[in-house]
Amino acid sequence: MMLNFFDQFMSPVLLGIPLIALALLLPWILFPNPAARWINNRLITLQGWSISQTTHQLFTPLNQGGHKWATLLISLMIFLISLNLLGLLPYTFTPTTQLSLNMAFAVPLWLATVIVGLRNQPTIALGHLLPEGTPLPLIPVLIIIETISLFIRPLALGVRLTANLTAGHLLIQLIATAVFVLLPLMPTVAILTASVLFLLTLLEVAVAMIQAYVFILLLSLYLQENV
Amino acid sequence: MPQLNPAPWLSILVFSWFVFLFVIPPKVLNHSFMNEPAPQSAEKPKFNPWNWPWY
Secondary structure: OOHHHHHHHHOOOOOOOOOHHHHHHHHHHHHHOOEEEEEEEHHHHHHHHHHHHHHHHHHOOOHHHHHHHHHHHHHOOOOHHHHHHOOOOOOOOOOOOOOHHHHHHHHHHHEEEEEEEHOHHHHHHHHOOOOOOOOOOHHHHHHHHHHHHHHHHHHHHHHHHHHHHHHHHHHHHHHHHHHHHHHHHOOHHHHHHHHHHHHHHHHHHHHHHHHHHHHHHHHHHHHHHHH | OHHHOOHHHHHHHHHHHHHHHHEEEEOOOOOOOOOOOOOOOOOOOOOOOOOOOOO
């Protein structure tokens, strides 16, 4: 039975309980409910500050209609960032490596932006399929291309997040295995590999946050076109 | 790749949307934000005293 590095992504089950349920329910313990006070403790103040800054950054380019999506998109942001970052701890399971979860969020939310656009401003929404200034003979081809790119968006959204996190976790496991195997044989090389592992982990922390942000940002851009 | 096994897809979808709709938004919405303290303007606003009776 060959050592299979992909086994870390199997949805874990312990005594018949799917542990992904725990992985999805427990991170919110780290986000205490603010009490009805003007000044809260440091943790809540920091979380509130980051929530308000993110909201401001994301929704300034959107018009009033788009602001209705604030709760949804900020909740999604908190969801993805916490799951991504907590997954970098040893022995944790990252639900966002599951394609099912990422597609479960990408497809309905993208579809919602498209339907909102088609319902409220159908001409403008369909007009996005043809960039301005296209030469006349290119128009049919370009409409087909833009339609394809429109339908690829949810797929790209889901797969981008899945692939980035899966690849990161795989690399960490590979290099950690290499360090572990090299330690009795060539300690110097093992130490160099360990420093690579350290840098990689820093990269993965950044990737975790950036990928969550990119997901939300792209959704807000799709919203901006349609609202 | 084990992620492509379609068996838990529906339960993962249902459970993650449950958490996303019912657990996180109350926590996010409970954060309230104060207005920035504004410096008092130099001129006090003109006000008219109340001179009409209660009906």
